[in-house]
Structures are given as C-alpha cells and as structure tokens.
Amino acid sequence: MKKLKLSLTIIGVMLLLFITITMFNTLTLKSRQPQPDPFNGTLDEDHAIETLSQAIQFKTISYQERSKMNMVEFSSFLSFLEKSFPKVYQNLEMEKVNDYALVYRWKGSNQEKSPVGLTSHYDVVPVLEGTEENWEHPPFSGTIADGKIWGRGTLDDKIGVIGILEAAEHLLSEGYQPDRDIYFMFGYDEEIGGDEGASEIVRTLNKRGINFDFVLDEGGAIVENMVPGVDKPVGVVGISxxxxxxxxxxxxxxxxxxxxxxxxxxxxxxxxxxxxxxxxxxxxxxxxxxxxxxxxxxxxxxxxxxxxxxxxxxxxxxxxxxxxxxxxxxxxxxxxxxxxxxxxxxxxxxxxxxxxxxxxxxxxxxxxxxxxxxxxxxxxxxxxxxxxxxxSEASGVSSVDSWQFKAIQQGARNVYQDAVIAPYLMFAGSDAKHYDSISENTYRFLPVQLTSDDLNRMHGTNEHISIENYLDAIRFYMEIIRESDKQ
CATH class of the missing domain: 3.30.70.360 (Alpha-Beta Plaits)
Known part of the structure; x- marks a missing residue:
C-alpha cells in the first residue's frame, strides 16, 4: 500500500511539473509581430488602375516551345512601360538584358551599403484553348468592372512589375532619395523557368560584383483560414x-x-x-x-x-x-x-x-x-x-531573424495591420532561386490578400485582382523601399 501511495505521489508530482512547465511555455509565448506604423500617403489611383489595365492587354505569353512566343508583344510592352513611368525612366538607370529582361538601378546616397532588389516578371501563362468563353471578361482585355481589374497577369505577375514601378514613380514625385541602391529586376520567361530572363540578369550582375542584402520576389500572399487556430489573415513570406x-x-x-x-x-x-x-x-x-x-x-x-x-x-x-x-x-x-x-x-x-x-x-x-x-x-x-x-534542388533557406526579413514583415504590417506575417516554405517555383547566388537572402511574397478561389484563378479562368488589393500592393512596395533605407 505504501509503495502504491509513493508511486501515485511520484506520478502526481511529475504531472504537476509537466503542467507547470507546459503552461509556463504557453503563457510566456511572445508575439513575433512588429507594431504597425500605418501607411500614410496618397496615390494617383486613377493612373495606377489604368496602367495595370493597359499592361494586361499585351499578350506577353510564355510557351515551353519558345518559338511560339510573340516577341513583338514583349517589345511593345517595354515601350509601354517607358511611356507610362516617365520619372522612373528619367531618374533611374535602365538596361535591357537579353533584349527583354529589365534592370533598373535607383542610385542611393550611401554607396557603403549593399543594395536591395525587388523582382517580378511580366510574362504570363497561356489561356487554355477552348476556355476563352468561360471568362466573364476576355482574358487580355484588362477590363475594369465591379471594383476589379480582369485579365491574365493581374495576379501572376504583372501586378508586381506595375506595382513596383508605380511605387517608384510616386516616391520620385515626392522627391524621395533612397539611402542605398535599389534595383528593380523584371524577367520575361519566369513561367518557363527564367533561364533567359532572371538567370541572365544574375549572370550580368554577378560579373559586376553586385551582391544584394536581400531580393524580394513574388511567392506567398496574405490568406485566411490557412493555419488552424488562427482567425486572422496570415501573410506567408517564402524563405525557401x-x-x-x-x-x-x-x-x-x-x-x-x-x-x-x-x-x-x-x-x-x-x-x-x-x-x-x-x-x-x-x-x-x-x-x-x-x-x-x-x-x-x-x-x-x-x-x-x-x-x-x-x-x-x-x-x-x-x-x-x-x-x-x-x-x-x-x-x-x-x-x-x-x-x-x-x-x-x-x-x-x-x-x-x-x-x-x-x-x-x-x-x-x-x-x-x-x-x-x-x-x-x-x-x-x-x-x-x-x-x-x-x-533542381531546393533553394537555400533565408534568415527569419535578420533585419531583412523584419523589414518585409514591417512593410506588410504597415499596410495589412491585422495580418500575421510569418515565414513559410514555397511549394512552387519562382525567379527568386536564380538570385540565391548574388543575394544574402531571397524572399518570396506577393503583397495581396487572396482567397482560395483567387489561388485557383492564378493560372486559370477569370484571373482578376480587386482594385483595393492592387493599391495595397503599391503601398507595400513603397513601404519596403522605405523600411530598407532604415537599416
């Protein structure tokens, strides 16, 4: 009987210790979300909306069989960018790599700091033959209706190209001068691997000895009902x-x-x-x-x-x-x-x-x-x-404890104040993998709030973006440029 009591006492003590330790761990768990510094500024919304709408109308379609790609459309798109963003083209250095990939350098005032890079791509996947009639608005119309912009590339990924350039155009109009060099790098064949776009950009910059503190590409987004037990939107930033x-x-x-x-x-x-x-x-x-x-x-x-x-x-x-x-x-x-x-x-x-x-x-x-x-x-x-x-092997894993990740997290929180911003593993491919060799960290984040239906539309029928979502993306790109300069 004494042995039984002793055994029960030991079990009770161990159980109490277990509960004490686990409850302590739970109650002392601290949030890893920075306090938002809400975006404060205005945008030329009409210009931004119209520019994305027009950008969608260029059929910059990538095909596995490259001979099918209509490079006249690609050239026309590049001419369109020059006309649409005069301040960018007047104040930033721009060069073409492999004729169609673009590199912009926004020279900073402090050349002691390493540059950061924002990258995206302007090629899109084809519309599956026979599905054109299933679209509420034609896939290359850029229709503006019902508070949305419709067409192929609104989510993947002309929104990134136009959003970044809109952010720069607006900051330039305010007289903003970055502290460090900011590079914008836009590929034209990401949907088929990026071998002649992003890969050639990397080869060109590598020859010049340019290395980035971080590069930010498309990837994760802000979604709801993704993580069990979290009722807030979760913004996932791909670190690999x-x-x-x-x-x-x-x-x-x-x-x-x-x-x-x-x-x-x-x-x-x-x-x-x-x-x-x-x-x-x-x-x-x-x-x-x-x-x-x-x-x-x-x-x-x-x-x-x-x-x-x-x-x-x-x-x-x-x-x-x-x-x-x-x-x-x-x-x-x-x-x-x-x-x-x-x-x-x-x-x-x-x-x-x-x-x-x-x-x-x-x-x-x-x-x-x-x-x-x-x-x-x-x-x-x-x-x-x-x-x-x-x-291809998995990419390297970027830091979540660095100022680079925290700058992205802060920029996202400034725009999406209720969202939880967290790292994750990206399942799909992106141009970011090409930049691993010339960047300390590479991250993958499309700064828009998406539903599960939006994710299905990304390469499918009725791809579109809400106007407010698109404007928030521009706000984020402005914020990430500013946050990078604080380091």
Missing amino acids: EKGSATAELMIEGSGGHSSQPKNRTNIGRIASAISKLEETQFPADLQGPGEDLFEFVAPEMSFGMKYVFANKLMFEPVIERILLQQPASAALIRTTVAPTIFHAGEQYNALPEKAAAIINLRLMPGDSLDKVKQYIEETIDDDQIKVTIEG
Missing part, C-alpha cells in the same frame, strides 16, 4: 522554395501474348513500385521553414493550439500527424511524390515489352536529388526497374 524533380521508373523485358502472361508483367511491376511509393511516402519532419512558420503564428493561436505549439518538443509527433492529414500541410513537412504519367502497351492482347512511369517530386530543403533517387530505389526494391531523376 522546394526543389522540383522528375523521376522516371522504367522496365524493359520480353512481352508476349496476353493469353500467357507471366506472374509479374512489366506493367504490374511498375504499378507495384508506384503503389509502394504512395504507401510509404518520404519521412515527415517539422523542421526548417515549416517549423519557422509555426513559431511565428503560435503566439497568435487560440489557447488550445497555442498550448500544443508552445510545447512542440513534447507534442511534435502529434503535430506531424495532424499536418499529414491535409495535402497542403503535408507538403510543408516532407518531399512529395506525385505520379503523373504512365507509358505502357499499344495493343489490348499484347504484353508490352517496356513500361515506364513519370513521377513529379517536390524536394524539401536537405533532400538532394541523389538522396531522393536512393530512397526511391530502396522503397520499390526491384532491381529490374531503372530509376533516373533530373531537376
């Missing part, structure tokens, strides 16, 4: 982007008549390999940018969720199981496997002599192409299947 790779699983062997199949056919073996990969999946681990995201949003959560994330070391397995339940949050903590293409067979009664499957993978930082290939081979465990893989 996943690598993108294509793996091919291929097997060759004798075919034969389908009336006498082997127990394991080529199709069956490839299908079995795919099944193993989907059932096993890559290991999940809440670390890096995913962990940073929850460190920034945890203080803003409801009490129950805050309690869990304030004590992540104790509850990490539970957190990971929760995150794995939804594809979007699962992608935040593991390399993803997505079989997309299957090649096998030509005739219904003949066994194919060759079968192959294509898998799209998005690599977590730290998962190299070699590691991913090895994991696939070990998981499928079939030495008759040849595995090849090609693609």
Whole structure:
C-alpha cells in the first residue's frame, strides 16, 4: 500500500511539473509581430488602375516551345512601360538584358551599403484553348468592372512589375532619395523557368560584383483560414522554395501474348513500385521553414493550439500527424511524390515489352536529388526497374531573424495591420532561386490578400485582382523601399 501511495505521489508530482512547465511555455509565448506604423500617403489611383489595365492587354505569353512566343508583344510592352513611368525612366538607370529582361538601378546616397532588389516578371501563362468563353471578361482585355481589374497577369505577375514601378514613380514625385541602391529586376520567361530572363540578369550582375542584402520576389500572399487556430489573415513570406524533380521508373523485358502472361508483367511491376511509393511516402519532419512558420503564428493561436505549439518538443509527433492529414500541410513537412504519367502497351492482347512511369517530386530543403533517387530505389526494391531523376534542388533557406526579413514583415504590417506575417516554405517555383547566388537572402511574397478561389484563378479562368488589393500592393512596395533605407 505504501509503495502504491509513493508511486501515485511520484506520478502526481511529475504531472504537476509537466503542467507547470507546459503552461509556463504557453503563457510566456511572445508575439513575433512588429507594431504597425500605418501607411500614410496618397496615390494617383486613377493612373495606377489604368496602367495595370493597359499592361494586361499585351499578350506577353510564355510557351515551353519558345518559338511560339510573340516577341513583338514583349517589345511593345517595354515601350509601354517607358511611356507610362516617365520619372522612373528619367531618374533611374535602365538596361535591357537579353533584349527583354529589365534592370533598373535607383542610385542611393550611401554607396557603403549593399543594395536591395525587388523582382517580378511580366510574362504570363497561356489561356487554355477552348476556355476563352468561360471568362466573364476576355482574358487580355484588362477590363475594369465591379471594383476589379480582369485579365491574365493581374495576379501572376504583372501586378508586381506595375506595382513596383508605380511605387517608384510616386516616391520620385515626392522627391524621395533612397539611402542605398535599389534595383528593380523584371524577367520575361519566369513561367518557363527564367533561364533567359532572371538567370541572365544574375549572370550580368554577378560579373559586376553586385551582391544584394536581400531580393524580394513574388511567392506567398496574405490568406485566411490557412493555419488552424488562427482567425486572422496570415501573410506567408517564402524563405525557401522546394526543389522540383522528375523521376522516371522504367522496365524493359520480353512481352508476349496476353493469353500467357507471366506472374509479374512489366506493367504490374511498375504499378507495384508506384503503389509502394504512395504507401510509404518520404519521412515527415517539422523542421526548417515549416517549423519557422509555426513559431511565428503560435503566439497568435487560440489557447488550445497555442498550448500544443508552445510545447512542440513534447507534442511534435502529434503535430506531424495532424499536418499529414491535409495535402497542403503535408507538403510543408516532407518531399512529395506525385505520379503523373504512365507509358505502357499499344495493343489490348499484347504484353508490352517496356513500361515506364513519370513521377513529379517536390524536394524539401536537405533532400538532394541523389538522396531522393536512393530512397526511391530502396522503397520499390526491384532491381529490374531503372530509376533516373533530373531537376533542381531546393533553394537555400533565408534568415527569419535578420533585419531583412523584419523589414518585409514591417512593410506588410504597415499596410495589412491585422495580418500575421510569418515565414513559410514555397511549394512552387519562382525567379527568386536564380538570385540565391548574388543575394544574402531571397524572399518570396506577393503583397495581396487572396482567397482560395483567387489561388485557383492564378493560372486559370477569370484571373482578376480587386482594385483595393492592387493599391495595397503599391503601398507595400513603397513601404519596403522605405523600411530598407532604415537599416
């Protein structure tokens, strides 16, 4: 009986200690959001709205088959920019790289400081053939209606190009002189990899020894209902982007008549390999940018969720199981496997002599192409299947404790005062990855508030932006230029 009482006493003490420690961690969790310094200024709203509307009307469409790109439209767009932003072209140095990529240098008064760069792209994806009639307003009309601007590029990413130039034009009209050099860099083939746009800009600047304190590109946005337990809008700033790779699983062997199949056919073996990969999946681990995201949003959560994330070391397995339940949050903590293409067979009664499957993978930082290939081979465990893989590694991970990130966070809070601004891992690709080699930090953030429907429209039908959202983007670009000068 005494031993039982002693055991219960020990358990009680341990439980009390556990509760004390976890409650202390929860109650002392401090917000990582800066106090807003609300934007104070005016814009030439009519000019801004009309300029974006006109910009949308240029069909600067990127195609994987580059010969299909109408470069007359690209040249016309560049002429349009010069006419639309006279103060920018009078006061900033501008050069063309590879004829169509643009670099503007706004010379600062203090050449001891490293420059910062704002980058975007003006090419857009095609409109899927046969869907034109599904648009409420034609995709290249730039229609202004119902408090919105309609057309391809309003979200991705002429809003960035025009928004940045509008911000500069307005600051110049106020007589603003930056302390450090500010560069604006606009690619023209981001939608097909940026190899002749952003990549060539980087090569050009690298030869001149130019290195940035940070570069800010498109990427995350301000969204609602993204993070469980947070009822405020959350603005996510990409501090890294996943690598993108294509793996091919291929097997060759004798075919034969389908009336006498082997127990394991080529199709069956490839299908079995795919099944193993989907059932096993890559290991999940809440670390890096995913962990940073929850460190920034945890203080803003409801009490129950805050309690869990304030004590992540104790509850990490539970957190990971929760995150794995939804594809979007699962992608935040593991390399993803997505079989997309299957090649096998030509005739219904003949066994194919060759079968192959294509898998799209998005690599977590730290998962190299070699590691991913090895994991696939070990998981499928079939030495008759040849595995090849090609693609890009994940980008570097930028700092969340630096003044650079804090300047972006402050600029966003100044415009979107109720939003929680946090780092995250970007799943898609952007031109930002090209700037890693010449920038201390690269960040990815489109300063607009989007719904889930907006995200679906970004490369889809009825792409549009609300006028207020667009004007807020201009305000943000003005703020980030000013905030950068404070450092």
